[in-house]
Amino acid sequence: MASTVLFYLFAGLAIASAISMVYHKNPLYSAISLIGVFVALSCIYVSLAAPFIAAVQILIYAGAIMVLVVFVIMLLNLDEDKPLNRLRYLYFVGGGLGLILLVQTFFVFYAVMRAPNHAADQTKMVGRTLDLGSAMYSQYLLPVEIVGVLLLMAIIGAVILVRRLSQPQLELVIEHELEQEHRKR
Amino acid sequence: MEPSLASYLALSGILFTIGATGVIFKRNAIGMFMCIELMLNAVNLTFVAFSRYYGDVTGQLFVFMVMSVAAAEAAVGLGIIIAFFRNRLSIDVDDASLMKN
Numbered sequence: 001m002a003s004t005v006l007f008y009l010f011a012g013l014a015i016a017s018a019i020s021m022v023y024h025k026n027p028l029y030s031a032i033s034l035i036g037v038f039v040a041l042s043c044i045y046v047s048l049a050a051p052f053i054a055a056v057q058i059l060i061y062a063g064a065i066m067v068l069v070v071f072v073i074m075l076l077n078l079d080e081d082k083p084l085n086r087l088r089y090l091y092f093v094g095g096g097l098g099l100i101l102l103v104q105t106f107f108v109f110y111a112v113m114r115a116p117n118h119a120a121d122q123t124k125m126v127g128r129t130l131d132l133g134s135a136m137y138s139q140y141l142l143p144v145e146i147v148g149v150l151l152l153m154a155i156i157g158a159v160i161l162v163r164r165l166s167q168p169q170l171e172l173v174i175e176h177e178l179e180q181e182h183r184k185r
Numbered sequence: 186m187e188p189s190l191a192s193y194l195a196l197s198g199i200l201f202t203i204g205a206t207g208v209i210f211k212r213n214a215i216g217m218f219m220c221i222e223l224m225l226n227a228v229n230l231t232f233v234a235f236s237r238y239y240g241d242v243t244g245q246l247f248v249f250m251v252m253s254v255a256a257a258e259a260a261v262g263l264g265i266i267i268a269f270f271r272n273r274l275s276i277d278v279d280d281a282s283l284m285k286n
């Protein structure tokens with residue numbers, strides 16, 4: 001009983017925060033609403049017996065990604081979002097897409113409700129850090145390695161993108177570095 | 186009594202719908218970026234719910250992968266936004282029209 005009440009509480013919080021994120025024109029308010037969604041989802045993960053994922057959700061999403069987003073919003077000193085006046089037909093596209101997705105959600109809800117056996121397996125406990133870690137470094141080693149390489153590529157790409165040098169300047173820097181290395185020898 | 190699998194899937198579907206509509210309604214790039222994050226989170230919720238109801242660890246593992254990809258996307262996406270702002274002094278996606286005409 002208590003878990004049902006908590007689920008509806010946090011589900012309502014998540015949906016309300018998500019709607020407020022889309023509604024607000026100021027990007028900073030949107031970012032803070034999105035942090036609300038992440039925290040509510042993290043509480044739902046705890047109720048789904050996944051404590052590790054809940055902790056990682058707070059650490060990575062609310063802690064790292066949103067700090068980066070808020071930092072960029074502050075850095076660029078953005079003003080408020082202007083209304084869609086040039087592309088007015090987008091309102092209809094967005095409304096239609098939302099309607100279709102909601103109908104689809106309703107069908108999924110209906111189908112799963114009608115399925116015969118959907119009680120959670122209470123005896124198995126899979127959300128512990130030990131279970132995740134041992135699966136990660138034995139059975140799923142290759143995807144973990146690929147994700148590691150992807151993160152490295154993303155970091156290098158981000159540094160290159162934001163660097164304030166043009167191509168000729170970059171070539172000069174590389175030449176200079178090569179020269180220095182040559183002198184050391 | 187625990188909430189059924191269907192209620193988790195419904196919550197996830199509603200969050201995904203809000204994110205998908207937000208991508209179309211928002212005009213600045215950072216707003217669209219945040220809506221994409223919201224959609225990724227909705228998918229993560231289905232992974233964790235199925236992982237709970239089938240007693241399988243794979244779902245939670247893939248949530249971890251999705252989070253790593255989201256972090257990589259944040260780094261590169263925000264880098265692109267900053268580079269775009271330097272050239273155009275705005276992050277309105279309508280101003281990204283250099284290849285038009």
